[in-house]
Amino acid sequence: MTTDTEAAAQQADAFMEGKKKADDAAFMLGQALTLMGITVGDRDSWPRLTGRASLSGEPSVFLGTVPLPTVRKLANALVYAESARRQQEL
Structure with a gap:
């Protein structure tokens, strides 16, 4: 059985690892x-990406x-990328 201090340390380690993964993805x-x-x-x-x-x-990106207009540009790029990927599969 872990002590409260060990459990808190494990939780902090998990948080920091998740934060690092999320920062890398961002x-x-x-x-x-x-x-x-x-x-x-x-x-x-x-404006924001963190x-x-x-x-x-559990990592996440805000x-x-x-x-x-930015969403439209991104959506168009994703649709184009998916179309190109499907063309390569043929």
Whole structure:
């Protein structure tokens, strides 16, 4: 049986590991968006993109509120990428 101190340390370790994974994913997404001409941190493009983690260590990425033109550009890129992937499979 673990003590309260050990349990708290394990929870903190899980949180930090999840936060690191989420930060890495947010960074990679930010780089991909930059290649598409979408600027992360710009209120007119993509104001917020941050890595988060729950206390259990489950990583997530907070996307923030994204302007509609940026969402359309991203959706079009995803549709194009999926179409290209399907064409390669044929």
